[in-house]
Amino acid sequence: MKPFIYSANPSRVIFGSGTLKQVVSEVQRLGIKRPLVLSTPEQSRHADRVEELLKGADGIDSTGQFNNATMHTPLEVTLEAMKIIEENRIDGLIAIGGGSTIGLGKAIALRTDLPQIVLPTTYAGSEMTPIIGQRENGIKTTQISPKVLPEVVIYDVDFTMTLPPGLSATSGVNAIAHAVEALYAQNGNPVISLMAEEGIRALAKGLPVIAENPNDVEARTNALYGAWLCGSCLGHVGMSVHHKLCHVLGGTFNLPHADTHTIVLPHALAYNAPHIPEAMSRIANALGHTDAIEGLNELLTKLKVKRALKEVGMPEDGVDKAADLATKNAYWNPRALEREPLREVIRRAWAGEPAAANI
Template sequence: MEPFIYAAQAARVVFGSGTLGSLPAEIDALGLGRVLVLATSQQQAEAAALADRIGRRAAGVFAGARMHTPVEVTAEAMRLVERDGIDGLVAVGGGSTIGLSKAIALRTDLPQIVVPTTYAGSEMTSILGQTEGGAKTTLKSLKVLPEVVIYDVDLTLTLPPRLSAVSGINAIAHAVEALYAQERNPIVSLMAAEGIRALSRALPVIVDDPHDRRARSDALYGAWLCGTCLGAVGMALHHKLCHTLGGAFDLPHAETHTAVLPHAVAYNAPAAPDAMRTVADALGAPDAARGLYDLALRLGAPVALRDLGMPEAGIDSAVAAALKSPYWNPRPLDPSALRDLVARAHAGEPPRS
């Protein structure tokens, strides 16, 4: 056994069906009396219903969360936090809402209770990505790690099949990179393999029958594991590319992960053979990169960045940005090979090692 370091992330997790009913008790346990409920504009009705459930503890609703956590949106929410004497946050939704909650917590250290409705996994990490002036940057701080995460399978039953698919592959990306991350360790590797296995088993069932409770439960379980992996170790080339592309071209987050992941895996395959075998085994496929690409096709998920709105003229600038401040990666970054990776992802071609 090789030496390793494992740092557990301290967060309370409540998992099951109907667990949203525990929200008032979780708020009381944290001693909160004026919480702000956060959501996107699309989930404003859900946020309002949640505020009603909380009752007198809810001081208001801010339904302005946006993709990639723009700093100007955070500033708008902060004015509400300061004006209304908010002492805690309740975020309901996916990565956009959770990102806003984290951004507020970074600035205030307010406690957070997160109620995920997608498979993004951000709720289990101390990582925050923020966008300013078209550039997305990330940071790590225990201040942004939520205190409580309530996973309620019932809340995922209405998640559309297409969004379920890309959200699930986004989660798988966290586990894949955890297997070859610089800080990888045996505990995280076990969780990563199980998370990939659970999601790859559940997602095709969900696409065929969105109301299959067993599959929904497996997918949410896998998302929790994959998010935990991302929170415990560092990121590599895949996440760097997705952060660069998302911030520069305002591409949808989960869809971008879905299109890029097979190609980033193919790029790193020669440098991380053990990780690739684990991914392939978890997928039930002979090859990790092709298995991820085929899974996306099976789910009807997008595999081409051009279909998400990225211009072909942006390939070179994206490569330059990824090379400018790279994350650690098991394979050194070669500009020519990296351009080929992005070009293939842009066109939606099969991955090539």
């Protein structure tokens, strides 16, 4: 076994069904008196439920909402929320939703260091990471800061029961991508590898059932459990070419985050495959298959997800631009980053062609 360093992130995790009720005690425990509830416009009904629980609770002076969280955390939306925070002397954040809302909470925390309580409604996993991505002038950049790591994450399976099967599928594959890259991360370790394999296994078990029966509580519980594990992997080790490609594609062409991860994953995995035999074996095992790429393709087929970037809004003439951006700044990857092979990866993903390990 090679030497390793493992540092646990200090988040408090509450997992179960009906755990939303614990938001009041968690707000009180953190000493928050004037919380702001964050959501997207579509999730405002959930924000209403949270605000209703908080009204009249001991120690809470007032609460409010900001319901304009937006995909890729655009700077202008963050600045709009900051005005409300300053005007109302907000001293804590409650983010309820998926990556858009969680990203907004992180962007605010980066600027204010306000404590965060997160109630995820998807399987994206960003609630478990000190990573933030922000979009400004059409470019998405990421950074790591302990200031953006939420203090409390409340997983309530009940909140995922209404997540549409299609979004459940892409959100879940997005989570799987975190674990896949964790298995070959430069700073990986045995603890994270165990979590990654178990996370892939739980999601691969739950997602196909959800696709056929969205009301299956056991499948929803397995998926949310897997998402927590996969998100924890993302929060502990570095990511590689898959995540780099997805940030470039999403930020440059404003593509839907989860769909982009879902489409790119088999192609990025194929690019690295010859250089990561142990990771490929563990991924295959978690998927219940003898081959990782074939197992992943079979899972995506069962989930009936989109398989081409052109289907989610990427123009064909963006392939070269994406290849340039993906190789612009050096970052670690188990295989050397070569523009032409990466361009072919992006082109195949754009066209929806099968992933090829011989690029």
